[in-house]
Amino acid sequence: MCGIVGYIGDSDSVPVIIDGLKRLEYRGYDSAGIAVIENDEIRRIRGTGKIAQLELAIKASPIKGSVGIGHTRWATHGKPSEENAHPHTSCNDDIVLVHNGIIENYVELKNQLVKSNHKFDSETDTEVIVHTVEKNFKGDLLEAVFCTIDEIVGAYAVGVISKLDKTRMIAARKDAPLIVGVGESENYIASDIPAILPYTKKVIYLEDGDVADIRKNSVTVYNKRKIVNRMVHIVRWDPIQAEKGGYKHFMLKEIFEQPQAVQDTFRGRIYPEQSRLSFDEELKIPEGLVKSIQKIYIVACGTSYHAGLVGKFLFENYAKIPCEVDIASEFRYRNPILNSKTMVMAITQSGETADTLASLRLAKSSGSYTLVISNVVGSTASRESDSTLYTHCGPEVGVASTKAFIGQLTALYLLTLDWAIKKNSVSKESVKNMIFSLWDVPMKINEVLKGSKKILEIAKKFFHSKDFLYLGRNFNYPIALEGALKLKEISYIHAEGYPAGEMKHGPIALIDENMPVVVIATKSSVYEKILSNIEEVKARLGVVISLANVGERIIEQKSDFVITVPDVDEFISPLVNVVPLQLFAYYCAILRGNDVDQPRNLAKSVTVE
Ligand code: M6R
Numbered sequence: 001m002c003g004i005v006g007y008i009g010d011s012d013s014v015p016v017i018i019d020g021l022k023r024l025e026y027r028g029y030d031s032a033g034i035a036v037i038e039n040d041e042i043r044r045i046r047g048t049g050k051i052a053q054l055e056l057a058i059k060a061s062p063i064k065g066s067v068g069i070g071h072t073r074w075a076t077h078g079k080p081s082e083e084n085a086h087p088h089t090s091c092n093d094d095i096v097l098v099h100n101g102i103i104e105n106y107v108e109l110k111n112q113l114v115k116s117n118h119k120f121d122s123e124t125d126t127e128v129i130v131h132t133v134e135k136n137f138k139g140d141l142l143e144a145v146f147c148t149i150d151e152i153v154g155a156y157a158v159g160v161i162s163k164l165d166k167t168r169m170i171a172a173r174k175d176a177p178l179i180v181g182v183g184e185s186e187n188y189i190a191s192d193i194p195a196i197l198p199y200t201k202k203v204i205y206l207e208d209g210d211v212a213d214i215r216k217n218s219v220t221v222y223n224k225r226k227i228v229n230r231m232v233h234i235v236r237w238d239p240i241q242a243e244k245g246g247y248k249h250f251m252l253k254e255i256f257e258q259p260q261a262v263q264d265t266f267r268g269r270i271y272p273e274q275s276r277l278s279f280d281e282e283l284k285i286p287e288g289l290v291k292s293i294q295k296i297y298i299v300a301c302g303t304s305y306h307a308g309l310v311g312k313f314l315f316e317n318y319a320k321i322p323c324e325v326d327i328a329s330e331f332r333y334r335n336p337i338l339n340s341k342t343m344v345m346a347i348t349q350s351g352e353t354a355d356t357l358a359s360l361r362l363a364k365s366s367g368s369y370t371l372v373i374s375n376v377v378g379s380t381a382s383r384e385s386d387s388t389l390y391t392h393c394g395p396e397v398g399v400a401s402t403k404a405f406i407g408q409l410t411a412l413y414l415l416t417l418d419w420a421i422k423k424n425s426v427s428k429e430s431v432k433n434m435i436f437s438l439w440d441v442p443m444k445i446n447e448v449l450k451g452s453k454k455i456l457e458i459a460k461k462f463f464h465s466k467d468f469l470y471l472g473r474n475f476n477y478p479i480a481l482e483g484a485l486k487l488k489e490i491s492y493i494h495a496e497g498y499p500a501g502e503m504k505h506g507p508i509a510l511i512d513e514n515m516p517v518v519v520i521a522t523k524s525s526v527y528e529k530i531l532s533n534i535e536e537v538k539a540r541l542g543v544v545i546s547l548a549n550v551g552e553r554i555i556e557q558k559s560d561f562v563i564t565v566p567d568v569d570e571f572i573s574p575l576v577n578v579v580p581l582q583l584f585a586y587y588c589a590i591l592r593g594n595d596v597d598q599p600r601n602l603a604k605s606v607t608v609e
Helices: 013-022 051-060 104-116 126-134 141-152 239-243 248-258 258-266 304-317 356-364 380-384 403-423 427-440 441-450 452-462 474-491 500-505 528-540 552-556 570-591
Strands: 003-008 032-039 041-048 069-075 095-103 154-162 171-176 178-181 187-191 203-206 210-215 216-224 226-228 295-300 321-325 344-349 370-373 388-392 469-471 494-499 516-520 544-549 561-565
Touching: 003 013, 003 095, 003 154, 003 210, 013 032, 013 051, 013 187, 032 051, 041 051, 041 095, 051 403, 069 095, 069 154, 069 248, 095 126, 095 171, 095 469, 104 126, 126 141, 126 154, 126 403, 141 154, 141 210, 171 187, 178 216, 187 210, 248 258, 248 570, 258 441, 295 304, 295 356, 304 321, 304 344, 304 403, 304 474, 304 570, 344 356, 344 380, 356 370, 356 570, 370 380, 380 388, 388 403, 403 427, 403 570, 427 441, 441 561, 441 570, 452 528, 452 561, 452 570, 469 474, 469 500, 474 494, 474 516, 474 570, 494 500, 500 528, 516 528, 516 570, 528 544, 528 552, 544 552, 544 570
Parallel strands: 295 321, 295 344, 344 370, 370 388, 469 494, 469 516, 516 544, 544 561
Antiparallel strands: 003 069, 003 187, 032 041, 032 069, 095 154, 154 171, 171 210, 178 187, 178 203, 210 216, 216 226
């Protein structure tokens, strides 16, 4: 995530940029900065915290200039700090740049640049871009950016200005959003529409590979160095709608951002063509540890705990490491057997959940190796653990976790495959197939999202129900739990998730014609067993809503309603199957008139015991 705003014109850019950044704070808010060209010099102010703090810093030391760029950060590489905040400058402070995205080959580029005496001040991947622009700069900023984008690999939206070519602002994008706002004798760049909506309604959406040469009276867009025609669109959104990207709620927006969340969590870490994963440098797990570890304890709360339950299936099936999963508030008080041969893995979106932190501390004091999967760079959990694998989902605003869960699962799959390779516990051929299946997940999730209208129609039939049962088996048992949790937290309908085989040991007594039962019945090694469970429900007049693969006739005949999902390998099915359940919960909740982004009694981050 991260938010970018830039201005070029006759007015002072500072108030426009600050105002725009404030409206982009939903994209990230751990640090912020601004740079302008003032009297032929670059003036830059940066700091940690929200835009309000940046504003105070500018008040204390005013800056002014009619060309400027600003940034609000959601850290991916390097903790939130002043040094890591954007804009970043070249060695001579001639060029200054803001970036949103992830540069995959930054280590390689940084090594080359350091050899030719470039001095780095931050831990970010971004800084290599500005030094590469500097290396390529021969008086023409546009040409320098053209050369730079040929060298960088990854996702980027960038805004660049230079005091040596000061009548233009250059913008470039690939796999990260960036728009150009077209004004009267002034132009803008922004990550998203709300930033510039009060100033102009005319917008150019840059496309992948586009580089825009923006001057106060003109915008020229290039792709592969050739001028291309990009339409100017008129935006009719109101500012609040714009913040949510046109979606009614953040939760819906975040559900639809899941293909991107998976892709961003993959980025620079998985290479399907070479059957290779690469994040050793990031994780810094001591050599040999993966082979010597005798047991993994996963600790987490809520949705993150459900991700952990999927992790257990993965680690035991493929990396062949015994794994236990604990709810953090139980783990911390139950005297688990911990020593230097155990690894404790905490899964926490926020990295601030009190019970999860207490479990981590207990693990550390017992000599276990600690690893965190978190979405927030520099969070307490990541600071206190031996190592962290970040999910790159961007800020999750909705209280009900959706894209963060998908990010956590993605991180668990990455670890599993990496450790299976290191331990040689899965054949090379299988690893290759698994990597390819995983690579296709964003596309498969997109297919599910396209079917959202049908899910709404089913929700319309059930949103008055008082109770729900969710059944799943094996890899999809945790998904049944997560589906039930989503429904509970936002629709306030009572729902229970159960392993389907356990139904006849109690919950079956609840089933009658008023009890809808959601059954995860996608193709799997336990498919026949699930069919029997559906029969058991139907025999007691229960109403079955099945989640099944496209074209599954038998399931269609046996169920009252079917939500279809694309056919995928069983091992990655949790990543796909959870999505329709999130949508189902979302639609039930809005049909009941609930506040889905801030459900009653809940908080996004539970920092007390
Ligand atoms: O930030 P964390 O992942 O540690 O948060 C854990 C739970 O509080 C969280 O997953 C909660 O269950 C969500 N609201 C569920 O949607």
